[in-house]
Structure formats: structure tokens, C-alpha cells
Amino acid sequence: MSREILTIKGCAASEAKYQIISPVDGNVYAEVDDAEPASVDAVVARAKRAKEFLTALTDFERADLCRSTADALLSRTEELAEVIAWETGRPLASGRDEVQKAAWGLQLAAEEGVRLNSAVVPVRDRTKITMTTRHPTGIWAILSPWNFPVNIPVEYLGPALAVGNPVVWKPAPSTAASARVLWESFQSAGVPTGAINLLTTDRLPTVRALLEHPDVIGVGLTGSTATGRAVARSVPGKHLVLELGGNGPLLVYGDADLALAAKAAASGAFAASGQICSSTGRVFVEESVAERFAELVVEETKTFRLGNPFDEDTVMGPLHDQVVADRVSEQIADAVAQGARVISEPDERSWPTRTYMAAQVVTNVPVGCSLEAEESFGPVVPIVPVPDGEDLVDLANNGVHALSVGVFTKDIDRALNAARRLEFGSVIINDRAGFWELHLPFGGWEGLDSGTGRVGVPAMVQHMTQYKTTSLTINQGL
Secondary structure, three states: OOOOOEEEOOOOOOOOEEEEEOOOOOOEEEEEEOOOHHHHHHHHHHHHHHHHHHHHOOHHHHHHHHHHHHHHHHOOHHHHHHHHHHHHOOOHHHHHHHHHHHHHHHHHHHHHHOOOOOEEEOOOOOOEEEEEEEEEOOEEEEEOOOOOOOHHHHHHHHHHHHHOOOEEEEOOHHHHHHHHHHHHHHHHOOOOOOOEEEOOOOOHHHHHHHHOOOOEEEEEEEOOHHHHHHHHHHOOOOEEEEEOOOOEEEEEOOOOOHHHHHHHHHHHHHHHHHOOOOOEEEEEEEHHHHHHHHHHHHHHHOOOOEOOOOOOOOOEOOOOOHHHHHHHHHHHHHHHHOOOEEOOOOOOOOOOOOOOOOOEEEEOOOOOOHHHHOOOOOOEEEEEEEOOHHHHHHHHHOOOOOOEEEEEOOOHHHHHHHHHHOOOOEEEEOOOOOOOOOOOOEOOOOOOOOEEOOEOHHHHHHHOEEEEEEEEEOOOOO
8 A cells, every 4th residue: 555654743843753663564654853951940940830721721622621531532433443453453443442542541540530539527526517528739840652542541541631640651662653643633632732741762860861751640551561670770769550572371271162262262362363471471281281372373363364554354463563573473483492382374375574473382482491481462362271271370370460360150259350360450260361451450469570569440540649648737716
């Protein structure tokens, strides 16, 4: 498909530019303002000026802005689905679904913003009436990833707007065009200037200047574990919400509905070409049913048609970039060298770039190899046969990532006992490990490498507000 190269501008105009390379054809898709560290002060100052105006709005006025932004976003669904396809490689249908979910997230933020009820709290002092109220915390820096360039930012931006916090938002460099459309939706909805600031850059010093700015009170990040660690070290004392890497296990017991489990394993691993933090990362399955389960997963791969994301019958597009594709290939090769077997059919078609990767199933994967122990972020189901079903929970817990886990069994006692023992932010019984909706809290088990705090609109509203206690003394002489 022929096209012109887009020019993408952020709130900090820059003579310097960087390029976005599309995974669809390997060509330049856009040239983007590459903001310098010196520009951060001016952008944060814009946010600071907006803070007073945002705080003066009523909760209901901010809610109306969230709803208007949702409407503006929905009006650009087809345009945005195409941009998402060019930038991420995901099919058009997937992009449309993302826009719908993002709009719902904004509507949900509007509802949550007006539910911040005050409370009158009983106290011992009979001369006092004491109330608690919630108020915005201040300016937040938001760093969002490339895999869902509209929906994930909304998880932060919607709550921020609903409660009155200005934001400086730094999207992933490779999805700046999607970010620009979302930012324009806020502007066309009448959101005050400076409330949502789009900072486009591919420079680490610029990001560091933003995070360490003294007027930035909180940082929200969805990204890799390595990035999250670096951010946490650089901003001691600031509010932190970090939703980081995952390597979601699926536990399949011998009594499970194997067809249902296979479908969940495939959909969990192959949706968005496996580029979801809660994707199926590895499957621990009782040895007695492992062979049959693997056969069923291979059958499921046939429903995930790899192709050009602009073809309506494409289910799975290319991976985001060559770095991701190479990592997945290296992990599979490492597992095979240690005795694993690739049992899915190879894809020998010719593609425009090497980022196109068919759905793959690998069985007899040894515990501890990179394919089992590390996040893949690609379309692969690693199957680990386990002799004793009682070991499945221990194997799942023996990892550094702990976002979500799936459990398949028909035994309700076994399911609930497993849920009690599993140290993960989310435990999903008899469905894919990646099940989540925007009103649910989502994040990693504290102390492991999947982050801290919780995303999900109601949870973010709580993170982005603070308590104020007001006590009124009653004149007892009246």
C-alpha cells in the first residue's frame, strides 16, 4: 500500500526528528518531533498552569470532558484502527476493538470521578464534626508502551482527567502517530490546554528530565521489567504505579476440559501475536494428558491466520519489530537445543519483513530454559509436561513475573486451593490467563518483577487522589 510519510508533532516542537518504521512493510511510516531535555521545563509549566483550572472544575464537569473525549475518539475509529495497524502490525479488527475499549475506559473514568464520596467519620471529641474528602495529587508523568497505544494510555489519562491531575504523557516512540490521534481527541473535546500534554521523544535524557522534574509528583508506567526498575530507582519519593512484564502460566490438570484449555492457551498466546503482558507464557500440564492437549493446541493454531493486517480475514499480523521477532526465535532455538520439539506446522510463505511469525507450539519444554523462564512476547505456546499435578502451583510460583495465571480443572476444591496458593495479581479459573476488564484492578504480586500498584480505572482513581481530613468545632455555648 502506498502512502505519504506522516509528520507527527508533540507539545514540545523540535527541529530534531526520529522515524517510525512500520512492521507491515519495513518502510518509514512517520517522522516525529524528538523533544530535547531542555524542553521538559516548558511542558511541565503548561501542566502546572492547567492544574488550577482543572481543580476548579466540578467532578461533573470533568466527567463531561471524559465523555466528550470518548465520543471524539469513537468518531475516529476507522482512522485510528489504520494507524494502529501501520504502527503495531495488529489487524484492523483488533484496532477497532481497542478504540471501543478505550472509549469505554473514558466513560468509566467519568463515572468513577463522581463517586469520590466524602465521609463523615465518628470521633471521640463530641465538639467535632470530622469529614474525609479526596483530592487530586498533582502532575503525573505517564509512560505508555507500543502494544496497545490507545487503550493503555487511557488507563492513566482517563482517571487523571476525571480527578483533576494534569499529565505529561510520553508514549512509546514507535506509536507516536496513534498517540497524536488520542491527544487530538482530548483537545477536540474541550479539555483545557495543558491538562494532557503529549511529549514525543526517542531520547533517554529527555525521559529522565521528565521523571526527575520536581513538579512531577507521580509516575505511571506500563512497560518492561527492566524499564520499571530503572524508573523506580530514578524517582525515589514519588507516587509510582508500575505495570510491568508477565510470563503468565496456564495450569492444566488431568481432569480439565482439554478442548477448552487448548482454546484458551491459543487465544492467550496468539492474540496480538502474543504481544500482551498477560499472554500465555508457558503451560504446565499433567503428563497424562500432555500429548492430547498439545495436539488440540496445534489444531487451534489453524484458526489464527497470519497475514497483512489490512486484510479483513487476517487474525494475526506481524510482530512489532525485528528485536521482538529475533528474541522469540532465539528462545525457541534454545529450548529445542535442550530437548523441546516444535510440533506446529512451519510457515514457508514469503513476507515483506522478517517480523511475520506464524503461531507456534513447542512441547517438552524444559523448566529453566529461556522460553519457559523469560517473557517471550511472541506467538508461541511452550508446553511443559509435569508428572504430578500437585507440582503445578509450585512451578507457577517459581518465577519472577506474577501478573496473571490461568487454572483449568473441573474440581472446584482443587481450583480454589490453587487460587489461594498462587502468588499472582490475577487468578483466572477455566479461562485464558489474560482475562481482564477495565474496571478490575490489574497488576503484579508485590515483591516480584511485575510491578507495583494496580491499573484499572477505579484503582487508578484511588492512586491519583489523596485524603484530606477536615474537622469542624461546634460552639457548645449556642
